[in-house]
Amino acid sequence: MEKITDKIYVETEYLGNNVGVIITREGLVLIESPMLSADARHWKEAIRKVTDKKFAYLISTHHHFDHVIGNCHFDCPAIAHKNAIGGFEYLKTHLREEFERFFPEDRDQWEADVPNLKVVMPQITFSKELFLNMGDCVIELKFVGGHSASSVSIYIPSEKTVFAGDNIDNEMHPFLGQARLSVWIDYLKGILDMEVDTIIPGHGPVGDKQIAIKFLKYLEEFMHQVKTLKEAGYSPEEVGGKIDIIDFFPVDPKERPTVSNLITEGTKVIYAQV
Numbered sequence: 001m002e003k004i005t006d007k008i009y010v011e012t013e014y015l016g017n018n019v020g021v022i023i024t025r026e027g028l029v030l031i032e033s034p035m036l037s038a039d040a041r042h043w044k045e046a047i048r049k050v051t052d053k054k055f056a057y058l059i060s061t062h063h064h065f066d067h068v069i070g071n072c073h074f075d076c077p078a079i080a081h082k083n084a085i086g087g088f089e090y091l092k093t094h095l096r097e098e099f100e101r102f103f104p105e106d107r108d109q110w111e112a113d114v115p116n117l118k119v120v121m122p123q124i125t126f127s128k129e130l131f132l133n134m135g136d137c138v139i140e141l142k143f144v145g146g147h148s149a150s151s152v153s154i155y156i157p158s159e160k161t162v163f164a165g166d167n168i169d170n171e172m173h174p175f176l177g178q179a180r181l182s183v184w185i186d187y188l189k190g191i192l193d194m195e196v197d198t199i200i201p202g203h204g205p206v207g208d209k210q211i212a213i214k215f216l217k218y219l220e221e222f223m224h225q226v227k228t229l230k231e232a233g234y235s236p237e238e239v240g241g242k243i244d245i246i247d248f249f250p251v252d253p254k255e256r257p258t259v260s261n262l263i264t265e266g267t268k269v270i271y272a273q274v
């Protein structure tokens with residue numbers, strides 16, 4: 001568990017997404033939940049070492065399974081963007097498939113856990129923005145899209161901190177399969193103009209605006225390469241084989257085939273947008 005400010009703690013070491021907690025006068029606001037049950041237990045215990053306040057809300061930054069499947073372990077109202085509902089419904093019948101697709105190297109960690117995991121629908125949804133007035137701090141949720149059709153950004157002005165969800169992954173290749181790249185790039189440029197000292201990415205270590213700048217460079221480089229190859233007459237499938245971006249971020253050798261598939265899938269989506 002990493003202390004960001006007096007009010008904010010995060011954990012970036014679990015398998016899957018990062019998680020955070022904001023400690024307010026009106027209770028605890030959780031950002032995401034750990035993907036695996038053992039990590040959810042660990043996270044609760046870690047929080048209890050710092051505070052005994054009640055869990056007030058759990059916010060999901062978007063509908064992707066790693067970010068939301070652990071919500072079943074937390075007994076408080078969950079908040080997500082209204083576009084996330086379809087994604088939650090999808091998981092009711094496709095959870096195992098998602099694990100197989102995105103975490104094939106970690107089967108020993110998730111396989112026995114899958115039957116313990118239940119999809120819990122968010123009780124509170126919103127369309128443009130939602131502010132939580134928590135007594136001694138305001139938590140601003142804004143719909144931004146970009147990484148997915150349900151992606152929201154969470155800003156805590158008093159702490160100068162942003163939870164970016166998967167609109168920023170640090171030192172890690174993102175999933176581009178549901179991306180709208182122009183919107184995504186606009187969001188990243190917007191962060192650079194905000195009063196922000198700390199960015200909590202969806203995956204990878206916490207950072208400052210430099211991680212937004214690096215990630216912006218990645219998306220621009222990705223788009224540039226796909227556009228150049230498309231203009232040279234290559235088909236979407238051919239572009240997938242030719243794009244040279246895997247070494248932009250460090251990749252564990254055992255995860256190279258999975259990351260490579262992720263990039264190939266992304267090129268097809270981006271091809272239609274450049």
Ligand SMILES: [Zn+2]
Nearest residue numbers: 062064166175
């Ligand atoms: Zn995602």
